[in-house]
Amino acid sequence: MLDRMVAIRLLVFAIIAVIPTVAASVTAQTPEQIEAEPLVKLEPGETAVPGQCLTQEELDLIDALNALRRPTLGVEGEGGGDDPPPFDPQYFVGTWEIEGVLPESPLGAAGDFLGTETIRHVDRCTYESTTMATTPEGSLTITSRLIYDRNARYLVRIDDDSRGFELLKVGAMRGDPGGYTSHHWEAPVITRQGSEVRLRGRALITSPFALRERMQMSVDGGPFINFGTV
Numbered sequence: 145m146l147d148r149m150v151a152i153r154l155l156v157f158a159i160i161a162v163i164p165t166v167a168a169s170v171t172a173q174t175p176e177q178i179e180a181e182p183l184v185k186l187e188p189g190e191t192a193v194p195g196q197c198l199t200q201e202e203l204d205l206i207d208a209l210n211a212l213r214r215p216t217l218g219v220e221g222e223g224g225g226d227d228p229p230p231f232d233p234q235y236f237v238g239t240w241e242i243e244g245v246l247p248e249s250p251l252g253a254a255g256d257f258l259g260t261e262t263i264r265h266v267d268r269c270t271y272e273s274t275t276m277a278t279t280p281e282g283s284l285t286i287t288s289r290l291i292y293d294r295n296a297r298y299l300v301r302i303d304d305d306s307r308g309f310e311l312l313k314v315g316a317m318r319g320d321p322g323g324y325t326s327h328h329w330e331a332p333v334i335t336r337q338g339s340e341v342r343l344r345g346r347a348l349i350t351s352p353f354a355l356r357e358r359m360q361m362s363v364d365g366g367p368f369i370n371f372g373t374v
Contacts, residue, residue: 178214184226197269197294202230231317231325233292233299235349236263236271244374246279249361250336252307255280257374269294292317299327309334311343325349339363343371 184205191200198206206229209216217225239262248254259277266272275286285306292299301313315329327347333340345359361371 181212181214183217183224184208184212186227192268195265197233197265197292198230199294202294203232205229206232228320230294231297231319233269233271233290234265235352236273236290237265238263240355242275242277242374244372246372246374247370249371250339250341250363251309253280257372261286263290299329301329309336313343313345319349340365342368344368345371 186205187201189199189201193200193203196203205227209226209229212226219225239260242257242259242261244257246252246254246257257277257279259275261273261275263271263273269292271290271292273286273288273290275288277284277286287304289302290299291301297317299315299317301311303311303313305311311331311334313329313331315327317325317327319325326349328345329347330344331342333342335341340363342362343359345357347355347357349355356373358373359371360368362368
């Protein structure tokens with residue numbers, strides 16, 4: 145037991161001794177050197193990358209921005225500032241847990257909306273997803289296709305809902321150099337239970353592992369009201 149305690153103390157001392165060395169390497173540059181880092185610009189070219197929506201030039205831009213040790217510079221900076229990072233729709237790929245509470249509407253009864261969505265990359269800027277969810281009225285399945293226009297920064301999402309309707313969500317992807325991105329979308333009117341329903345929403349991408357979608361609904365031409373958040 146004594147030998148083990150000695151070994152643990154030696155390990156702790158070794159870790160403490162390493163920390164200043166690592167910190168020193170991180171802060172090796174002076175503020176002047178950090179500020180002198182060149183502007184990050186998107187290189188010309190359209191080099192396709194297998195399995196990716198973005199080009200090699202766009203992916204290189206993201207890597208270069210992430211490697212900066214100074215704050216990014218906006219258009220007010222000398223020389224026009226750094227180019228902003230493009231949104232990479234590979235963000236969506238994976239399995240997401242979904243939870244939300246929706247109000248009563250022509251689309252269904254009020255209550256919890258719980259499930260999972262699995263999104264797969266198909267080709268270039270096209271993706272597919274399957275959502276399995278439960279509502280107070282039972283289980284449902286939504287199969288979707290997502291198509292992203294990387295030049296226009298425009299996302300189209302087509303949701304085929306097993307409850308018997310299809311939603312076409314279209315809108316622009318907009319963000320800032322800090323990585324905050326949102327998808328503002330609207331859907332054409334659909335008819336449910338004798339009512340004309342129109343939906344619009346905003347998907348807020350605020351971290352690598354979280355997406356919040358706030359929705360509004362208009363029924364029979366009335367004003368848009370809150371339709372919940374998932």
